[in-house]
Structures are given as C-alpha cells and as structure tokens.
Amino acid sequence: MKFQQVLLWFLRILAALIMVQSLFFKFSASEESVYIFTTVGMEPWGRIATGTAELIAAVLLLWPKTTVWGAVIAAGVMSGAIFFHVTSLGLVVKNDGGQLFIYALIVFVASLVLIWFNKEQILLLFKTNNSTT
Numbered sequence: 001m002k003f004q005q006v007l008l009w010f011l012r013i014l015a016a017l018i019m020v021q022s023l024f025f026k027f028s029a030s031e032e033s034v035y036i037f038t039t040v041g042m043e044p045w046g047r048i049a050t051g052t053a054e055l056i057a058a059v060l061l062l063w064p065k066t067t068v069w070g071a072v073i074a075a076g077v078m079s080g081a082i083f084f085h086v087t088s089l090g091l092v093v094k095n096d097g098g099q100l101f102i103y104a105l106i107v108f109v110a111s112l113v114l115i116w117f118n119k120e121q122i123l124l125l126f127k128t129n130n131s132t133t
Contacts, residue, residue: 008117011110012067015074016058018103026051032094040084053077061114068118075111078104 025033026047037043037050053073060070081104085091091101115122 004117008067008114011114012061012070015071015107015110015114016061018107019054019058019074022103023051023055026054032096036084036089036093036100040088050077050080067114068121071111071114071118072122074107075115078108078111082108 024030029044029047033047034043037047040046042050054077057070057073057077060066061074062070082101085093085101085104091098093100
C-alpha cells in the first residue's frame, strides 16, 4: 500500500472517530453540549442537527466512493464549529483546555486534505452537469 493511501485512510478514520465519539454527548444532551448550543442560540435543534450531520459525514468518510461527500459535510460542520469557537464560545469551553476546538481543527484539516485528493469526484459532477445542458 502506498504512503498516500495509508495517509488518506488514516485521515478518514481519524476524522470519523473524532466525530463519532462526540455523538454520545450531543444525543444524550450532556451538560457541556447543551451549554455550547445554548450559548450559540441553537439548543436543542442545532445540537441534534449537528450530531446527525456528523454521523452522516463519518459514515460517508469511511466508504471510499463517498469519502469526498463525507469530507465536504464534515468541513462544513467543522467550519461552523470553528466560527463559533472564535466568535462566541472561546477557544476553551468549560475548562476543556481547547480540546473541542483542536478536534474541530483536526477534522477540518483532514476533510480539506480528503477533498483535495478526491476532487475529481466533485469535478466530474460539474462536468457531467455541464455536458447535459
């Protein structure tokens, strides 16, 4: 197996694991999750929608034919998380030492790398749509 393939699988699994491990906290309405989504004005609907989007992204990331779409969803969700950390939550939430912010950055960067290496799937979609018009 080539280094690039190993790296891409590592990024897929890492991003999926980070998102999946957070699902328990979102779906069980843990105190920290409720605090976060209340602070940004999106409790409870934002917490549940974010958890659902992260679950879908994690599953798509692990299936090679849909990796790029999982990465697109994950990058979108994480860009929202990063935005709220920088604007209203702060980098450290409830004395977590910045762990949630760091996880969001890791998933965001991993997703961008996965999008880059799978961009032909996105380009093919646009090429197919343009050739039918």
